[in-house]
Amino acid sequence: MTEMMFQDAVREGLAEEMRRDPLVWALGEDLSTAHGGTSANQYLGLIDEFGPKRIVNTPISENTIMGAAVGAAVAGTRPVADLRMADFGMCAVDELVNQAAKIRYMFGGQARVPLVVRQAIGVRKGAAAQHSQSTEAWYVHTPGLVVVAPGTPADGRGLLKSAIRSDDPVVFMEHKDLWGATGEVPDDEGVVPLGKASIVREGSDLTIVSWSRMARLAEEAAEALAGDGVSVEVIDLRTLWPWDKAAVYASVGKTGRLLVAQEAVQVGGFAAEIMADVTEACASALETHVRRIGAPRMPVPYAEPMENEYRVTPARIVAKAREVLES
Amino acid sequence: MTEMMFQDAVREGLAEEMRRDPLVWALGEDLSTAHGGTSANQYLGLIDEFGPKRIVNTPISENTIMGAAVGAAVAGTRPVADLRMADFGMCAVDELVNQAAKIRYMFGGQARVPLVVRQAIGVRKGAAAQHSQSTEAWYVHTPGLVVVAPGTPADGRGLLKSAIRSDDPVVFMEHKDLWGATGEVPDDEGVVPLGKASIVREGSDLTIVSWSRMARLAEEAAEALAGDGVSVEVIDLRTLWPWDKAAVYASVGKTGRLLVAQEAVQVGGFAAEIMADVTEACASALETHVRRIGAPRMPVPYAEPMENEYRVTPARIVAKAREVLES
Amino acid sequence: MSEQNRNEPARILQLYETMCLIRAFEERAEEAFDAGLVNGSIHQYIGQEAVGTGVCANLRDTDYILSNHRGHGHSIAKGADPEAMMKELMGRVGGTSGAKGGSMHIADFSVGMLGANGVLADGLTMGVGAAQAIALKGEDAIVAVFVGDGTTNRGPFYEALNWAMVYELPILFVCENNTYASSTLTRSVTAGEGPVARAQAFGMPTFDVDGNDLVAVDAVAAEAIGAVRGGKGPQFLHARTYRVKGHISRDKLLYRAEGETEENWKREPLGACAAWLAEEGIAEDDIAAARDAAYARIDAAVEAAKAAPFPDASLAYQDVQDLGPPEIWPENLRMPGGAS
Amino acid sequence: MSEQNRNEPARILQLYETMCLIRAFEERAEEAFDAGLVNGSIHQYIGQEAVGTGVCANLRDTDYILSNHRGHGHSIAKGADPEAMMKELMGRVGGTSGAKGGSMHIADFSVGMLGANGVLADGLTMGVGAAQAIALKGEDAIVAVFVGDGTTNRGPFYEALNWAMVYELPILFVCENNTYASSTLTRSVTAGEGPVARAQAFGMPTFDVDGNDLVAVDAVAAEAIGAVRGGKGPQFLHARTYRVKGHISRDKLLYRAEGETEENWKREPLGACAAWLAEEGIAEDDIAAARDAAYARIDAAVEAAKAAPFPDASLAYQDVQDLGPPEIWPENLRMPGGAS
Numbered sequence A, B: 001m002t003e004m005m006f007q008d009a010v011r012e013g014l015a016e017e018m019r020r021d022p023l024v025w026a027l028g029e030d031l032s033t034a035h036g037g038t039s040a041n042q043y044l045g046l047i048d049e050f051g052p053k054r055i056v057n058t059p060i061s062e063n064t065i066m067g068a069a070v071g072a073a074v075a076g077t078r079p080v081a082d083l084r085m086a087d088f089g090m091c092a093v094d095e096l097v098n099q100a101a102k103i104r105y106m107f108g109g110q111a112r113v114p115l116v117v118r119q120a121i122g123v124r125k126g127a128a129a130q131h132s133q134s135t136e137a138w139y140v141h142t143p144g145l146v147v148v149a150p151g152t153p154a155d156g157r158g159l160l161k162s163a164i165r166s167d168d169p170v171v172f173m174e175h176k177d178l179w180g181a182t183g184e185v186p187d188d189e190g191v192v193p194l195g196k197a198s199i200v201r202e203g204s205d206l207t208i209v210s211w212s213r214m215a216r217l218a219e220e221a222a223e224a225l226a227g228d229g230v231s232v233e234v235i236d237l238r239t240l241w242p243w244d245k246a247a248v249y250a251s252v253g254k255t256g257r258l259l260v261a262q263e264a265v266q267v268g269g270f271a272a273e274i275m276a277d278v279t280e281a282c283a284s285a286l287e288t289h290v291r292r293i294g295a296p297r298m299p300v301p302y303a304e305p306m307e308n309e310y311r312v313t314p315a316r317i318v319a320k321a322r323e324v325l326e327s
Numbered sequence C, D: 001m002s003e004q005n006r007n008e009p010a011r012i013l014q015l016y017e018t019m020c021l022i023r024a025f026e027e028r029a030e031e032a033f034d035a036g037l038v039n040g041s042i043h044q045y046i047g048q049e050a051v052g053t054g055v056c057a058n059l060r061d062t063d064y065i066l067s068n069h070r071g072h073g074h075s076i077a078k079g080a081d082p083e084a085m086m087k088e089l090m091g092r093v094g095g096t097s098g099a100k101g102g103s104m105h106i107a108d109f110s111v112g113m114l115g116a117n118g119v120l121a122d123g124l125t126m127g128v129g130a131a132q133a134i135a136l137k138g139e140d141a142i143v144a145v146f147v148g149d150g151t152t153n154r155g156p157f158y159e160a161l162n163w164a165m166v167y168e169l170p171i172l173f174v175c176e177n178n179t180y181a182s183s184t185l186t187r188s189v190t191a192g193e194g195p196v197a198r199a200q201a202f203g204m205p206t207f208d209v210d211g212n213d214l215v216a217v218d219a220v221a222a223e224a225i226g227a228v229r230g231g232k233g234p235q236f237l238h239a240r241t242y243r244v245k246g247h248i249s250r251d252k253l254l255y256r257a258e259g260e261t262e263e264n265w266k267r268e269p270l271g272a273c274a275a276w277l278a279e280e281g282i283a284e285d286d287i288a289a290a291r292d293a294a295y296a297r298i299d300a301a302v303e304a305a306k307a308a309p310f311p312d313a314s315l316a317y318q319d320v321q322d323l324g325p326p327e328i329w330p331e332n333l334r335m336p337g338g339a340s
């Protein structure tokens, strides 16, 4: 195990896959240059090892970053397309949803689209409405896509590897506020399978399901609740489609109570899907109905007090958890 | 009352609003020309009355159709931007979600964005993967947007009027397979308020909530169930955000049972949101947990047997309703 | 096709047969549509046959093409099997795309036809990506992308041109200027001199040709494709043509001036090509035989398609994705034979 | 500003003061950022002051501008209040956008500044729409849109150019070519001759100017804007400049050759303008006084911003939309003073 920053771990994962398979390459804006800022260092130095044909610095052309990745994938390579943020990813929804997600199907299985599209989600301090969105629910709703949202450096590295090796198009959603977070990363290959949740804390009174950075806040909430003698099981889904139903069902079978916590706007979010699914699938195991917590339905505001009002915090998770426990 | 085709009723509604307010105008591809086909007749003849400055035939430039509508809205006009289908609407998600939905908020209330964006949803026979998608759930999940999905000619006309008069950006999602459907349209102004559901059939055993064309199929299912002595209340939401919680809660209070039916892919769809909401809000009134029905998570296939496999049909609604009734 | 064979009547006769194949396919497809045999709608290539035929005649099996919504002609010209295509239109087993896609999603990867496309301009961005894959793999192949005149007003068109030049990709852009974009006269919504000037603004070499003249298209395509193959980077071919039929099968052409269609029909490429062949000494019988062979092949394709079974509903669940089930209907909602 | 006043030292002295205001704002904003007073990050306009200043000097209050992520300079030049802007950056009550937007979302509709923008190129498509609104309403106003060099590789740029020409809209496109797009040298990812040639491909009249020379920008902008106002349709102004600071406040410029920044700093516009003024006979004291006044105004703005209160958390729920509540936190999740 080595302590690493999230962005470094993920970069390592990419480099290892690129060494392993010469058909893996990456494209996006500013990939081959060094800012010195935090967020642009996900590819730092890779140009030196892999050269400009595999670390492709692109024009500001989101449609083509995504479209070219699709074309290059069907033509037999494994591109990693970086759209920087889910907010800019909105400029290429068409190429992702109408092409990448559907090509295999609508051409009757003649082609595969083995690509990874990285588009970071989440609120980062002061980033405001157009640089803070969490759109994972859109892509879960889109047949043909796999959706990944890792919450630790090890998962970031290990899931990127699986995503690259997958023949399905994978939407890989890092959390911008995790890029600088640190954690233990295994020294071995450390591949993390797609579709498998991670039970990050075991417990018997309540299950909290979450993903991405929110899973870390859920852990904090669980810790706080433990102080009051409440035993919370925290599941970090890691992959949102397909999500690990078996793990969640098993946990709900044990605890009988489920809270789903997400950073995204609550209305229409992925938590609703988990609620809907578990409500039907685990009807008999549930001691009370499933609850969820997510952000108010508003754009992300800029000033700190308002930004905090938007945020799902450990304290709010605790308060909502108590509601579940007391019902 | 006059019997009218959906597309004609909606065109009437647009013409009436254009007569009422000279700042209302429409833009989109092929608006001023006559195909002779069905789907392009939503603007037939309007160019003669309103001229090319208000019925604007645009280049094939989805980003600009949407972006120009936003700019023209903040600059004091009321554009109706037509993107033809939700599938092509994916080419302009950025302008809709990053700009239209957020401008009022992120500029601190200095501006309003009174625009309507028409983008039709739904499966139309043989239209296949890229011309059949129902993406309403994405926009419900997007703060700043109002989402409308009318299911009758009268609602199409009346809701378009309200949408045009609204100072919020409204995503107006017609169903392609309704364009040619007929129904009674009131002879008066016939404005239908946003956010109000329509109880299209009263009943006491079960509530089925739906919208768009699926509400018509829910009525068929209710009719079939009535033959077996089951009394179904069918609610056509009409507006998806804000949806009429009062109407749904009241109905659930009466029936104790709720099924939500949608045409879109079930996973991550809007039905999950209604389920999640009602599960929390009406916990004590519910005699059994809420159920939903939606399409399998796959692109829309072409050939008829497969296309039918995708479809949520009255028979399937009936089968699912029985499940709710028997639990 | 070796260089000295170019413009040889024998070669052009072959291409004439390809054009007849496309024409026959489109005519029969329309008849099938009118007879209710086609599940969706179709965009016909009638009048534009010389473009796809002339371009693809200069491509190899290992080269790729990316097409658009009007893809029947491109597909046939690139070597896709018309019978499988007809089955696709009729939604039958054996369709090119397993009857999952229909007219707008015909693809035949076995001959390098990477797909028609229901979304305008997406073939362009995908095309540069395919060319980038070729470059990365060091393959000896090129890409040709077909784009309509109306589509040159979509942003991705420019992004793709710039991109192709920046990475010096082996790609040919073919702009089929058929005068209309759906019911809109393209020049009424197009500023400046048009597609050629736009491509030149990116420093891309351009070619302009009468798209109804097969011999001319064949020659210009040979030159342009030769340049791409020779490592001279992206090239742009602008072919002037005319869409004689409606935009889609339902289109009644209400937006056209009287006589306009008829006037343009006089310039349709098959007649001109047949005349050229006759002038070059090909016997009328041989020309007629080529045409007849084409129609016979398509008629057989129609019969085979009509006779083919519909796919089983359960096939709908295949090829969605490897990971994650499509969440098929639960037992109580599954219906033998599909929907009620 | 009447025509005969153009190039008059008194006028240029005024514009020099505006440039100083922008410079001072950016310097103080950076200090505030470094001191942790700015909630988000900032994109500075240092080195480009002459472009925004020279263009906006020829606009009226009733004209609109649309800006991009690097919008401080445009805003000040169009007449936005620097104090309100500084409050916006610091997330305080009284910010231009009610502290809801921050640096990338500064707008002041009262002076026709329709907003900075965090998404590249969207100002262009919105700009043509604003111009269309002007045309529809028959107003006597025009629109100016600012776009960076890197952004000219995004598709919507071309769509907007075409659109503006097709509808003959009253709009000026200002391309600020500051050589870089973030950490990328724009010419390394840009084919052909660049923005001017691209605009010309749409038949749009173009102007090219040294963007670091205020007097030149002012004169060219006057001509271009005069043409727009005179009904000559869209015009394109290309201003060559250089981004002397990092792309964002955190950028350490690791991608630049040694000495490159310093070399270009010698051409920064304020010094050149001051020298021009001195040559034209303006007293050094008057030039210094203009500069000092600008810095004093910004220093006062900083103090006022620091002293201003933070907005109440509950304001977050305002101005989302008329219809449908923002679904605020239920009672038990509401936290006095915001998050835990």
Ligand SMILES: Cc1ncc(C[n+]2csc(CCOP(=O)(O)OP(=O)(O)O)c2C)c(N)n1
Binding pocket: B029, B060, B062, B084, B088, B091, C069, C070, C118, C119, C120, C121, C147, C148, C149, C150, C151, C152, C178, C180, C181, C182, C186, C243, C247
């Ligand atoms: C992004 C997108 N916008 C709109 C459409 C609807 N549409 C299909 S074909 C067409 C006209 C295309 O014109 P052109 O590019 O000239 O090709 P042609 O049909 O003439 O071959 C339109 C508007 C679409 N399929 N995709």
Ligand SMILES: Cc1ncc(C[n+]2csc(CCOP(=O)(O)OP(=O)(O)O)c2C)c(N)n1
Binding pocket: A029, A060, A062, A084, A088, A091, D069, D070, D118, D119, D120, D121, D147, D148, D149, D150, D151, D152, D178, D180, D181, D182, D186, D243, D247
């Ligand atoms: C659509 C989109 N893609 C990417 C970004 C990230 N981004 C912000 S500024 C920038 C560079 C812009 O360069 P240029 O247009 O030259 O403007 P400059 O920063 O030089 O003023 C990038 C890539 C964005 N904000 N929006």
Ligand SMILES: [Mg+2]
Binding pocket: C148, C149, C150, C176, C177, C178, C179, C180, C181, C182, C186
């Ligand atoms: Mg055309």
Ligand SMILES: [Mg+2]
Binding pocket: D148, D149, D150, D176, D177, D178, D179, D180, D181, D182, D186
């Ligand atoms: Mg720049």
